[in-house]
Amino acid sequence: MPVSIKNDVPVQLVLGTQWGDEGKGKIVDILGESADVVARYQGGPNAGHTVKIQDEQYILHLIPSGILRSHTKCVIGNGVVINPQSLMTEIQFLIEKGIDCMDRLFISQNAHLILPYHEKLDKAFETLKGEKSIGTTGRGIGPSYADKVSRIGIRMNDLLDEKLLKEKVDYNVKLKNGFLQHVCHEGGVNGKEILKSLLQFRDQIKERITDTRWMLYKSLQDGKKILLEGAQGTLLDIDLGTYPFVTSSNTTSGGSFPGLGLGFRQLNRVVGVVKAYTTRVGNGPFPTELTGDFGDKIRQVGGEYGATTGRPRRCGWFDAVIGRYAVQVNDLDVLAITKLDVLDALETIQICTGYTYKGKTLETMPTDCDILQKVEPVYESMPGWQQPLNEIKEYGDLPQNTKDYLNRLEELVQKPIGIVSVGPHRSETIFP
Numbered sequence: 001m002p003v004s005i006k007n008d009v010p011v012q013l014v015l016g017t018q019w020g021d022e023g024k025g026k027i028v029d030i031l032g033e034s035a036d037v038v039a040r041y042q043g044g045p046n047a048g049h050t051v052k053i054q055d056e057q058y059i060l061h062l063i064p065s066g067i068l069r070s071h072t073k074c075v076i077g078n079g080v081v082i083n084p085q086s087l088m089t090e091i092q093f094l095i096e097k098g099i100d101c102m103d104r105l106f107i108s109q110n111a112h113l114i115l116p117y118h119e120k121l122d123k124a125f126e127t128l129k130g131e132k133s134i135g136t137t138g139r140g141i142g143p144s145y146a147d148k149v150s151r152i153g154i155r156m157n158d159l160l161d162e163k164l165l166k167e168k169v170d171y172n173v174k175l176k177n178g179f180l181q182h183v184c185h186e187g188g189v190n191g192k193e194i195l196k197s198l199l200q201f202r203d204q205i206k207e208r209i210t211d212t213r214w215m216l217y218k219s220l221q222d223g224k225k226i227l228l229e230g231a232q233g234t235l236l237d238i239d240l241g242t243y244p245f246v247t248s249s250n251t252t253s254g255g256s257f258p259g260l261g262l263g264f265r266q267l268n269r270v271v272g273v274v275k276a277y278t279t280r281v282g283n284g285p286f287p288t289e290l291t292g293d294f295g296d297k298i299r300q301v302g303g304e305y306g307a308t309t310g311r312p313r314r315c316g317w318f319d320a321v322i323g324r325y326a327v328q329v330n331d332l333d334v335l336a337i338t339k340l341d342v343l344d345a346l347e348t349i350q351i352c353t354g355y356t357y358k359g360k361t362l363e364t365m366p367t368d369c370d371i372l373q374k375v376e377p378v379y380e381s382m383p384g385w386q387q388p389l390n391e392i393k394e395y396g397d398l399p400q401n402t403k404d405y406l407n408r409l410e411e412l413v414q415k416p417i418g419i420v421s422v423g424p425h426r427s428e429t430i431f432p
């Protein structure tokens with residue numbers, strides 16, 4: 001049975017349950033209406049959160065989608081990796097659209113930077129991998145997180161100490177240029193230029209650098225409502241996803257604790273965003289992928305092209321094995337179903353209810369990519385509704401076949417639906 005999500009809890013988290021691109025931006029925008037603070041906890045400008053307000057489309061990469069609600073404060077947490085140029089471009093884009101964002105943006109002093117050598121290394125690693133490449137966004141995400149874990153990363157706070165910053169840049173440039181030039185046979189980067197642009201960035205942004213953990217703690221003590229915005233999706237999680245075809249952060253709910261400095265008991269509700277079908281961008285296994293004309297049709301109707309890179313997304317049927325896995329690893333409370341309207345014209349809709357491997361039914365999702373590549377999806381067919389959904393406002397007014405499809409999704413993943421999105425606009429949202 002669907003449930004209604006009320007904004008009655010202090011901390012609520014919205015995250016993707018598949019391979020990203022589930023439509024989290026719109027759900028954050030909807031729930032952001034009653035949030036005081038919206039915070040990102042992982043990822044970087046590899047994300048592309050799309051929100052449509054009237055005729056205007058906003059694609060946000062680093063700044064939380066909550067910025068589009070004029071009353072919210074927005075936090076880029078310590079778990080996020082920041083490309084200075086991307087951030088300034090995004091701020092400029094918002095200012096040009098008339099959105100006052102500078103005073104409402106708070107950036108963690110401990111967030112790591114993505115520098116030109118990270119992007120170069122990301123692309124060089126992909127080239128070296130050849131056929132085994134991951135299909136990254138090329139934004140330098142992996143190398144920046146690698147530096148963080150290797151304890152040689154440069155953080156926002158380092159911008160405030162010029163001498164230390166120079167030492168850190170010099171050390172990294174020496175290391176990275178050695179690799180780029182001698183292993184990859186490519187040109188290196190110029191440390192002086194990097195330092196110069198970092199100091200310019202510092203002058204533009206220094207007022208926004210703060211202890212965001214403390215700010216969130218105090219906000220909670222003051223009775224404020226906080227919405228956490230996940231990026232990418234569950235199956236792109238560095239630990240729990242389809243490794244190595246994953247991103248380099250913890251995209252799952254657990255990532256929000258170290259990514260913001262919250263304690264796990266502070267999280268009151270986890271909303272899992274589930275696209276009514278499945279997509280994936282980049283390489284790696286995808287059991288329910290539709291490769292022929294049908295996949296092309298879904299891609300076309302759903303506008304399934306990467307919001308960050310423009311790459312065509314691979315499309316496939318809804319996969320309940322993934323849904324159940326996402327429920328388990330994120331401890332989801334409720335589902336937000338998105339892009340249901342993309343299925344409007346279909347006569348029959350397939351749902352993957354389970355996998356078999358070597359003739360045996362699997363109990364859960366294998367995270368070994370070699371096995372996942374070879375599983376056979378078990379499908380169940382349901383009749384489509386073959387009518388537009390986007391003008392329907394009440395759950396009860398949905399066609400019976402649509403309700404049957406949604407009920408079946410709930411049954412298969414064992415969690416209730418709390419939001420149904422039937423179009424990109426705010427008004428095209430149904431709360432059961």
Ligand code: IMP
Nearest residue numbers: 020046047135136137141246247281282
């Ligand atoms: P990276 O995050 O750029 O290192 O890319 C690693 C993998 O995650 C690639 O398959 C990307 O296509 C995928 N990925 C990264 N960010 C997103 C996203 O926001 N949506 C969907 N896929 C993403």
